[in-house]
Amino acid sequence: MTHNPWIWVSAILTLGIFSFLYKENPFYRVCEHLFIGISNGYSITFVWHRVLMPTLINPVAHGEKLWLILIAIIGAFYFMYFIPQISWLVRIPIAIVLGYGAGASIPRGIDAAIVQQLRATIITRSTFLSVYNGIWSIVILFGVIATISYFFFSRERKGILKPLSYTGIVFIMIGFGASFGYTVMARVSLLIGRLTFLLRDWLGIIH
């Protein structure tokens, strides 16, 4: 068993969080609030030293990029929420961020989710240079069409849409099944990491 006090603190807090598996209890509550408080403290420090200082305060203090002051003022409008008389000013930075976000993500989304997907799905003669590759490409093409048909909202699932959308959900569920197994494996490895910490670093039972 270790004599390092920090490993003891870490192990006790780990057990505190794990105690939730039994039920919510005061020990868990202490760990939960400690976790939230520390993470917020860390975030504030991080933002101050790694974001505000190098990207805003330092350049402006040296007389560079003075236009950043305007951006900082707009950003500070978020705090106007605390002054009810002028709380409407909050909507200005929100509108800017939302507008920028939508504008930046739409072309990116069209490129990644449509153009690149089309490129990867269309079958050409060269796809059949390998028979194996060709067969799987046909399956993928059919799967993509069936899956898209599942997401038609403006038509009842009748006629050709009915079998197509049902086939689509089968493809979707096969994909989710594979993803489920893969992610569970990753989670188990996280648990193993934490148990290794408890059994090796803290208790010294395993080496």
Place this chain on the structure above:
Amino acid sequence: MTMIEKLKDFKIKRLLFNFLIFNLLILTSIYAIEPPANVVAKDNPNDGGGSILIQWRISPSDSILDGYRILRQQQGSTEISEVGFIGRGRISFTDEGTTDKMKYTYQVVAVKDTSEVASAWSNPATSKPQWFDTNRISVVVFTILFTFLIIYFIERAKKGTNLFVRKIPGLAAVDEAVGRATEMGKPILYVPGLTGISDVATIAAMNILGEVAKKIAQYDSRLIVPNTDPIVFTVAREVVKEAYIQAGRPDAFKPDSVYFVTDSQFAYAAAVDGIMTREQPATNFFMGYFYAEALILAETGASTGAVQIAGTDAVTQLPFFITSCDYTLLGEELYAASAYLSREPLLLGGLIGQDWGKAVIVVILVVLTVIGLLTNLQVLKLF
């Protein structure tokens, strides 16, 4: 030693000498390396400036080389600097450390062990930014097409055309879930995902929050919205406030019902788990983008007996929501939700426009596949 023996000895020595020279010549010819040729430098196309593309004809000795060193000289300076090293078989390199409008020349050095042979210096080249990325013309075409379709159907909706939207089970259950919470006298928990406000899933989550909050205001239930992003928190509070005003219950809006917790992923998960077990909400909504905390949240919610409605476009987390929630909105169903719930002509028009966009995609897939299989046309180059 007789004369004959001397002659024999001389012949043997000459033979040995010739053999050595011959071997030396062979070895030299094997290990001699030749430089790459035709080194051309030009502005790297379709970028924001700051990079130059260097191309060359491969060295005849390429197969035995270690690689190529790329040397750069700024015009007007005597200093030569190495800007990169790449393996054999390569015929181009992008120098991404240039200053726009400065002239640079390049030399490509073939390297084999300690031997090096340099090419001639390239032409001078300067880097500059381009206004348009010609590789992404297809993105522009699709953006214009989708925008046109959406605007067209919005206009049709505005003119009063009846637009049909099929039933989405997860959303049809919202009324029932809110009603259940009211009857039980328990709150409703709404988790708006873990990404920022610029994420499409978060924007969709905010739209759904508005509709859900309206129903909660009408039913006079209690809403809890813990947030992990400070900006999303501000937006969520505004959305809920607006919803209560629209429902005619501005007095019922409690600002403290929407609050910021922490931006740390698992601290947030721990906090929401605590809220679920302490407050025992009757209904949990998980809408937006989620990461590894998805299963932790959904499992805890399920253990409290709450009705759970989830919606996300995070493909890796959807399986967890499907297994542990009562209703799950898959991917695009999340985006369709606000139109479905509000039945506003504007949003419905957008939804129908997207459906037509999907139909266009299917048509393109089928037509280009047929063309790609029947002809030798390079259809993939269209993208």
